[in-house]
Amino acid sequence: MEKEDILGKRKWFFLILAEALLLVAACIFYGRRETVELNYTQEELIDDSGEAAFYLERSSDCRFVGSPKLMLPKGMYTLTVQYEGAGEAKLRVVYPGSRYRSEVSGDIPLSGSGTASCDFRVAYGDRTLQVRGLFSDEMQEGDYLLLRNIKIARAGCDVRNFLFRFVVFLLAADGILFYFQMRKQGRRILPAGADRTVLRALVLLVVGCSIPLAVDYLFLNSHDLYFHLMRIEGIRAGLENGMFPVRIQPGWLNGHGYAASVFYGDFFLYVPALLRYFGVSVQAAYKCYVVMIHMLTVGISYYSFSRMSRPRIGLVCTVLYSLNIYRLTCIYTRAAVGEYTAMTFMPLVLYGLWLLYTMPEDSKRHRDSWIPITAGCTGIFLSHMISTEITAFLVVLSALVLWRRVIRKRTMLVILKAVSATALLNAWFLVPFLDYMVSGNYVINDADKYGSYRIEQTGIFVAQLFMGNFEPFGHSLYASEGIASEMPLTVGIALMAVPAVWFLLAKSGEERKRGEKREAVLAVCLCFVSLWMATCHFPYTWLAERLPVFQLPIVSIQYLWRFLTAAAVLLTWLLCLLLREDGLSVDRRRLIAGVLVGLAFWQGFAYMGQCLQDARPYRVYQAGNMSTMKAQSASSEEQESVMGGEYLPLNRNEPFSLSDYVAAYVEKLTYDEAALTVEGWTREGGAVTVGLENRGDSVQQMEVPLLYYKGYHAVTDKGEPVQITPGTSYRISLSVPPGFAGSIRVEFGEPLYWRGAELVSAAALLGILLYKAGIPGHKRRK
Template sequence: MKNNKIIIAAIVFIEMFAVSLIWGHYYTHEFNAIETEGLNLYSDSNDEINNINSKAILLEKGVYIVNLDYNSNSYDATSTMAAIDGSKSDIIVERNSLLPFQQHISYRVYIQNGGTFFLNNETSVNAELEVVNAGLDYSKTLSGFYFAGKMLLLLLLLDVCMVLFVYYKNGQIKKEHLILVSFIILTSLPLTVPYVLHGHDVRFHMFRIAGLAEGIRNGDFPVRLQPNWLNGYGAATGVTYPDLLLYPFAFLYLIGMPLYSSYKCYLLFINISTICVSYYAFLKIGKKETLALVCSFMYSFSMWRLIDLYTRAALGEYTALMFLPLIVLGLYEIYYTEKSISYAFIIGVTGIITSHPLTVLLVAEAIILFLILQYKKTLFISNICKMLKNGVILVLLNAGILLPLIDYYLNEGIGAGSVSTEASIQKHGIYFSQLFTHDYLIEGNSVIGGIAQEMPLTMGIACIVVIFVAVIIILTRKDLKNPILIRQLIFIDLIVTYMSTAYFPYEWLLKNSPVIYKIIAAIQFPWRYLNLATIITVVLFYLLAVEFESNIHYKNVLYSIVVGITLFQGIDYYSQELNEQTRYYSYLTDANMDTFGDVDNFALAGVDTELMQDSSIKLSDDDIEAEILDKRGTNYTIDLNNKTDNDQYIDLPVAGYRYYKTNDDKLTLKQGDNRCLRVMIPAEYDGVFAVKYTEPVLWRVAEIISLFTVICLFILGIMQRRLLRERKLC
């Protein structure tokens, strides 16, 4: 064993040395930046397309940055780089849109093999395109990290295979661990294609990663405002849609990984984590490894989770799904063990708070219903104390996220318009027959008035089978070990499934109890209750398997049916998704970022986002001169001259969120037209000033409280483990 560790350590050292050499090679490469004159741009048009091309450019392997200043009057205008000989294997680049409401674009070009290339800018024959300035430069940092990173990932994969083989051969890895690896491979098969499959929200979440990277680049942490959204006006997605787990993947993009690859890495991370977390949770509950494996597979390969991953690309929701098994484990620890603090419950709830606030509402509804049904245990003083203690810890732990969210919800109206009090969400509910389907329209969406052209809306046939079996068992068998708990879970499962359908009386609630309706309808779509139905059904399956434990035949039949149906329906879904999905993305950067259709619930309430396509400074008088000298994220340097004898104002192309500050006491900030940031100017003011977004002290205090709570929980956890170890020794 010792020799194995020495050999592995030596191999890792050699690999790191090789990776550092690759990084050094690309980082020390010299390249003279080429400006407009050096590119020798010329017009090359025909009857269909207007082209503005560059001369042939000889480039070596590396990552290059193209900068373009332009004027365009068409959405058809694009810019890209291509190989002279037409080869696509030598270069990775996308065709970037030259949007008419912007005048600058910057994008990456990944040269895989040295050769001769040219810059191509084109638009339709009836449109106008002018390239004002163009530039091409080599990025040492991106090149070094990109090519060294590719080698590192390859070596890491080989190392994992090597470690698994060596340790399994020596009996140090159980077969269950290898089965978990096979689960990870199976759930991640759609990631093996060289692009990201189209999903409803995939662009939105890729742009979130890019926005985080931009904020980090400009020194913001945490990144509350995405500075490059809405044509540079900014959007507070970091406040209303917490993105704690996205930071590592934003960093990967920042140091050279293509944007779509960063998103795929996040998907892989979620698949690995969901499988391991669900296995751990069910193993801790019953100490039954085979059952924990089956539950992990049933959950991680469930239809609704796969739909969230690949059809909907609902990053917040599928991230929250990763934490639901921990909440199940946490409730078990609170109700059925002597633990006063459940780390599983705390981490699980914190996970969904930091990934998808709407799922918090769903989970809260299910937990409240569970507490009511379990009222005899709930009213134990010890359990009440446990819940209060865990609740206080959760509030302290998440203060840094909850306080900004509540602040902007109450004071800026962000997200407040996401719940309609005039139209019912019932029309988006599922029809009963859809729960049993296995043939879908992969490119469908949530439609109204039928199921034609609609996306898959089912938790999977395996889950339906489990519910039916549970109902039959509870009605026919009198010798069950946990009949009350099984009845309660069946009831909760049926309730949440019912709430996902078009038959639940949402319209009646809207008319007769609008307050309750507004709380429930905050989820926006009834089918989101399938998140709860899936995890509850898996827990129900776990309890059924325990009941069949003494009868090996029945237990094996149940395992085979659930695993077989889950596997078949999952593979069938993959086949349709991979073969029928005609849209896909391979965004290298956020250069194609048009976020105007993606921020309905994150922009300031009442804002007309179309007006933000104009990025000019609005002046209250023609005798005012104003220019943005520098913009770095949410930091602006502005030269301003008020030539009039009166107080005036300017409206900056900046969304007027609270907590923007200026360094000049003569100026005041407020919201102007379309809730843009307005600067109030005294008469005859002439000077240069700065505007900066600064978190309030209260937010910083909340973040410190959260950090302090993490440290305390970490120390407490170590102390508890030591105490437990000492007790075992005694």
């Protein structure tokens, strides 16, 4: 047997070596293909009748103007179009005159005049293509589109995309080969003690939660979808510019950049951003991310709740938590990426705290409880700051309630480990975040500009917690507007039924151990508090008026129903305690579990089916399909791409109107033409370089299309520093010295202490991994 193992390992070594050589050879061959570069001048463009045309207006007889028909080999290409226009015009690359699928590039929005660019994939090398410029709806008076030039060339990600697809194919082939080899040798792929039925159920649960993704589009009705797709594109663009970690995402606001990565944890968004880097479409990358989150949520939930009880009970709890309506609403109605990602890790924090407060102090599980606490808190912190605030509040509240257990020496030591490890692991994100929050003025740290103060109006009514019919793509309404046509704001009937079942069976608790009874009472109380804080009945304004220190934390929550994230995990914990109750008979447990699982599936699938029924399709493939200024949504109201503009720098005492504020973000220099002569300017790698001359005898100001965030600096071509100050809407303004002639480069650079924090986090991660590697595997709890 040992000899067979050695021979098998050698075969796999040579197979992987051969695949690596094949991969290198294929990439070299693919990269040396014939260069493709097409350039259509204005005179070569045509209309839908085939006649020469490059101009489209309301009185035109044609439906579109564009390129002649062309053919391209399979691969990735970049389309660049120079144009001028007014109105809601757009570009498309299509397969013309086909009864089969004709869409290639998706819609490329055009606004004003300038240059539009978009990558697209050619999947059929034997079908003709055409680039078309047209209008989305009926043209209005004054609308027009003039095309000046159309260029098509191989995309920079073409070879990367080929490499990615080839690697995926090889991995799939190796997986199939490994499976059949194990079957032939009569070996188990899963550990001997693994419950295959549970594993299959978890896989089916992931598939069930992912059903709305099984269409070839995203949902335009999803509230925050556009913002988070822009975040993914921003990380990709930052990586392509050589920035790691990405701090200022360069693609926002006509290239001015946006510090979303400083204020909003995006660690997990590097997965779809890397997929985008390898040429995967925007919507495919986002769908992969959602599936990954479903897998992590199901896996972490099962791990946490099964360790707090038994595997089958853990499975039931996982079903109810994964299919709770609020979580599904965050994914499909709101597209609240940060919030539903944070919900993935909340069961892990709960599990760590459960170990901390229930296990004997001298046990190994108690000593190591800081590990799941640290992992869970890190996952939440790097996903969503508001969820971090909610989690921290409930953790502190539970510590105050259980103060007698907290003040024990060994427990204090474990808490110290958890806090220290969490702080060190997240220093790379925490230090820049605090640096900006303390040293600058932004919408997010200005309570007057961040939101209205009657925050109770954003809470829900108790009746909404028990609703079974929803408006899947409704919006959040103020309490004064009622609940008609509001989006789902409940964890679902299945989880809301858990306290009722507990109350009905509470009398059997007389035979329970005292510790178990206290645990159940604590769970019920925390469930009640979290649900109460999600409603419009909690006295937030009263609290803030008497304790002003809580004003900004309260306002930063934005919507009180966010406490449903905590309510979902706490109600699931209560179910876990209920099903492991020794006083319940097996038949009664099965009945409770069966009814609740049935309710969860019924309500979850009904909600997802309604989403598919009501969703408006949104097909987005590349960055060119997205506007950097205006968000694309199903709402009739125009919305900025930065949503509420929470991370925009501003002057605290000046009036603020978001639409007026961002109107200044145009892709041009602003300066006194009588005093300054500009030879030209370029944008490369997130930096702006300007060639200019100051003919005057005084310092002149020039605004460049970048936002004034800490970390930006300007230097001349001789390496001399140039002073920068905030200009209009906090654009960077250069102070050009008198008599200066040359070039000035403005770029972003991380302060050294940010880099130091990154090294600290890397060292902390390495230390935790080494520590964990030295811990023998935990035995399954019986």
